[in-house]
Amino acid sequence: MAKKTDTGSTDKGSKTAVPKIEMRDVVKSFGSKRVLKGIDLAVNAEESLALIGTSGCGKSITLKCLLGLITADGGSIKVDGTEILGTDRRTLEGMRRRFGMTFQFGALFDSLPIWENVTFRLRQQQKMNRADARDLAVDTITQLGLSPQVIDQYPAELSGGMQKRVALARAIADKPEILLFDEPTSGLDPITGGVIDRLIIDAVKRLGATAMTISHDMASVRRIADKVAMIHNGVIIWCGSVEKMDDTGVPVVDQFVHGRAEGPLTTAAKEEARRG
């Protein structure tokens, strides 16, 4: 399969020799089903990468492997040049502290009110007191366009879109260096989606974070990403700067980016595109 890799070297990238995140030949199978067949990916510090691909191609699994939530079967995963695949629990836990992540379906803690969800790590790890935590929760969620009263409600009382925003608040509350977003804008109205795009851009540009965002929304990808990578058949089939996304010369990528129903992508994806 034609595999064209362009590291999309921006001047930011050349500043640091070692990429912030580097995945080499990462493989993962579930039973006999090979989901990742050798993911190669590098993200430089303060860069924002968008990860695209059809549903079920392994985007979420890639992020979970990066955090060690799922142990990859082989390959190499480095954060700031430190290998984390096959390392001991302590190193892994230390490394996770530098990450913030939102999950595809929110994954808010049902048994805790919103403010405790948002400040969970700060409360558990840094023993932040109740008053400070509540203030911080209000600050963070109002930034995301939620009203302050929400902090005393429970996740089940909120709409899907509100839950997504709370999940985002939880991921950024303690200002991590690396942010992973799994479909942060899917299922949201365009305005809220825009707010969340803004926030991701802010986090990366203002706080100097490095971000990886899974998204199906090409307009959003154009706004938030410096670099785009597409997973197809278990490998990164194309990776390059966002400007080059429209003109990759790779049929699968072209089809995906322009949302065409006809093309080389699998019939399952075609079905979905037809239904959607």
Add this chain to the structure above:
Amino acid sequence: MIGFLQNIGRAALGFLAAFGRITLFTANAVRWTCLPPYYMRQFFRQVLDIGYFSLPVVGLTTLFSGMVLALQSYTGFARFSAEDTVATVVVLSVTRELGPVLAGLMVAGRIGASMAAEIGTMRVTDQIDALDTLSTRPMQYLVAPRILAGTICLPFLVLIGDLIGVFGGYIVGVYRLGFNPSIYLSRTLEYLEFSDVTLGLIKAAVFGFLIALMGCYHGYNSGRGAEGVGRATTNAVVSSSILILISNYLVTALFFG
């Protein structure tokens, strides 16, 4: 024939693999229960759920068991004029066997199921991954408080259940079978030894541990989707009930005499 042997072999391997996984999970759970940090709020929430909210179920079960035991043993012992022993039979059966086993089975249905469902839901909705991501070990935050609470609460539940069961026997003995109240009471205490009660409480602690362990194990390893959680719940109840009955025999045999 070959196919038949293959199936047996596969089943045996599957069993051994499951046994290994459970052993590993148990070792991990016990280890993380002992190590700090301790999540006290989670622990007290579980104590409330297991210890307090199970009281009605356990109380009703032991009450009626004590009552029926008095009736049945009266019928039996009357046939060789040993009606006097009813009080003794009731108190020994309740403290040594019925209290712990019935309370254990009822709590397995109530708590084992809810633990598996709660933790299983957290697994399939990525909340367990979120805990890990937020630098909190799920083994310590979710599993340890439940196992500790289960092991500590069950003996107290069973002690209360014992009292209620004996009281049930007393009610039937005095109001239905016409025993003299003070004689019935003195018979109840006359042959009861401290070791009868402690045996029951040791069993209860073992059952509490097993119920919480199975609830957590099946929830933690729940399959995907609502179907996975449903299966985890069923498996938790079935496996903890079976383990209760097996360990009941083992503990009794160990302390026999």
